[in-house]
Amino acid sequence: MPMIRVEMFEGRTVEQKRACAKALTKAFVESCGGTPEAIQIVFTDVEKHDWAFGGRLGSDPKE
Template identity: 50%
Template sequence: MPTYHIEMMEGRTLEQKKQLVEAITRVSVEVLGGSPESVDILITDVKRENWATGGVLWSEKK
């Protein structure tokens, strides 16, 4: 089964992360089969100062 690597800017609550991993796991099992225990999800929180889009750090955006 799959291993998902999710990188997102920090700031999400624990409850939001729990809902996210539950939803990804549910859909993975529905689409791919297998058991929920076989789905791995790694979440990496990235500080806004370490993420840039279009040459601009997110910490500099308003």
């Protein structure tokens, strides 16, 4: 079974995650085949201070 993992900053609503799951499932089935029932998606909410990019934490103010 295909597994899609989505890591993003916390704050999305259940409705947003539901819409994302639907869109990702549709895109995967259209591009890679399979059935929607076989697709698994895991959402991981990450606090901004636990994610860094470009040497800065996501919670750091923009310069």
